[in-house]
Amino acid sequence: MNELIKKLEEQQNLKSDEMKWLLENNTPELRQEISLRARAVAEQTYGKDVYTRGLIEFTNYCKNDCYYCGIRKSNAQAHRYRLSQTEIMACCKTGHELGFRTFVLQGGEDPAFKDDQMVEIVRGIRKEYPDCAITLSIGEKSRESYQAFFEAGANRYLLRHETATEEHYRKLHPRALSLRNRKRCLKDLKEIGYQVGTGFMVGSPHQTVENIIADLCFIKELNPEMIGIGPFIPHQQTPYQDARPGTLEETLLIISILRLMLPKALIPATTALGTIDPEGRELGILAGANVVMPNLSPVEVRKDYALYDNKICTGDEAAECRVCLSRRMESIGYEIVNNRGDHPNKKS
Numbered sequence: 157m158n159e160l161i162k163k164l165e166e167q168q169n170l171k172s173d174e175m176k177w178l179l180e181n182n183t184p185e186l187r188q189e190i191s192l193r194a195r196a197v198a199e200q201t202y203g204k205d206v207y208t209r210g211l212i213e214f215t216n217y218c219k220n221d222c223y224y225c226g227i228r229k230s231n232a233q234a235h236r237y238r239l240s241q242t243e244i245m246a247c248c249k250t251g252h253e254l255g256f257r258t259f260v261l262q263g264g265e266d267p268a269f270k271d272d273q274m275v276e277i278v279r280g281i282r283k284e285y286p287d288c289a290i291t292l293s294i295g296e297k298s299r300e301s302y303q304a305f306f307e308a309g310a311n312r313y314l315l316r317h318e319t320a321t322e323e324h325y326r327k328l329h330p331r332a333l334s335l336r337n338r339k340r341c342l343k344d345l346k347e348i349g350y351q352v353g354t355g356f357m358v359g360s361p362h363q364t365v366e367n368i369i370a371d372l373c374f375i376k377e378l379n380p381e382m383i384g385i386g387p388f389i390p391h392q393q394t395p396y397q398d399a400r401p402g403t404l405e406e407t408l409l410i411i412s413i414l415r416l417m418l419p420k421a422l423i424p425a426t427t428a429l430g431t432i433d434p435e436g437r438e439l440g441i442l443a444g445a446n447v448v449m450p451n452l453s454p455v456e457v458r459k460d461y462a463l464y465d466n467k468i469c470t471g472d473e474a475a476e477c478r479v480c481l482s483r484r485m486e487s488i489g490y491e492i493v494n495n496r497g498d499h500p501n502k503k504s
């Protein structure tokens with residue numbers, strides 16, 4: 157076996173120059189070897205189970221202007237929508253009937269959803285579905301807001317750090333956003349007691365191997381429960397419309413590396429991975445991921461939550477999405493399970 161893969165599995169980390177070697181020698185043989193180890197490590201904790209989360213994209217309004225993102229505020233062509241509390245509850249009802257036990261409420265940073273309203277929405281879901289986990293993914297907030305959502309019943313929070321390198325952060329975001337505040341948010345979320353997810357886009361504009369190594373170091377140190385890794389895909393109405401997309405091969409390698417670095421982490425095979433390759437999500441699971449996130453948003457709004465071009469699953473019924481993913485997982489010997497799918501060290 158490749159010595160570095162062996163070392164990574166044993167020590168759950170590598171020196172920067174060793175990590176660089178892995179990232180720069182991404183051959184099919186290396187990927188085959190590392191994904192086999194990553195799969196074996198994932199199976200020690202999760203067996204053949206794949207956890208599932210029902211994704212509810214409840215608003216595509218955003219006050220931010222991230223240069224890579226299709227729903228950034230400067231995209232005047234985006235058709236904007238927000239779901240009402242009643243519509244969100246209807247998505248949860250459908251999801252619960254389909255077997256989902258985790259709901260992910262994701263959206264742009266929409267000022268129309270004030271804290272009080274988010275608290276009410278979270279409370280409503282908590283009351284109706286006490287057996288479910290509630291995950292929020294609504295961006296940067298104050299510690300007080302995060303605390304209020306947690307007390308209302310939210311258990312998990314997804315906030316990708318996007319890049320751990322200041323200089324790179326500046327190339328992806330306007331001045332109003334800072335890496336410092338992003339890290340402050342992640343720290344607050346951890347301290348409050350959320351299961352926290354972070355991550356980054358693979359192949360984002362101007363990303364270097366050194367940036368990726370810094371991202372891996374940051375994730376190792378933060379020790380999040382969840383890690384979201386997907387390829388960057390350009391969106392036609394953004395400043396990075398002509399940037400090259402991230403590749404399947406690099407994303408798969410990084411998923412495997414992260415599985416070996418954080419053996420128990422919850423790692424999704426993302427929709428973006430399924431968008432750059434028809435079998436991307438299956439390959440993601442085979443590279444060490446153990447979560448899928450089918451879309452539960454109403455069919456009418458799905459195409460409007462367009463973070464990048466050609467996003468998949470914008471036409472399916474919720475039920476079809478779940479059936480389709482179950483079939484896909486079965487085809488590679490894995491099984492979607494109907495439980496909350498908590499991190500093994502943290503069941504709150």
Ligand code: SAM
Pocket residue numbers: 224225226262263264265293294295296314315316318356357386387388389390391428463464
């Ligand atoms: N507003 C919340 C936030 O900022 O965390 C959640 C929504 S945001 C759209 C969710 C994630 O989508 C981001 O963290 C980013 O990594 C990803 N994303 C945005 N634009 C993308 C693109 N063009 N390609 C791939 N992923 C993208």
Ligand code: FES
Pocket residue numbers: 218219220221222225226227228229263264265
């Ligand atoms: Fe706000 Fe993308 S710029 S979600």
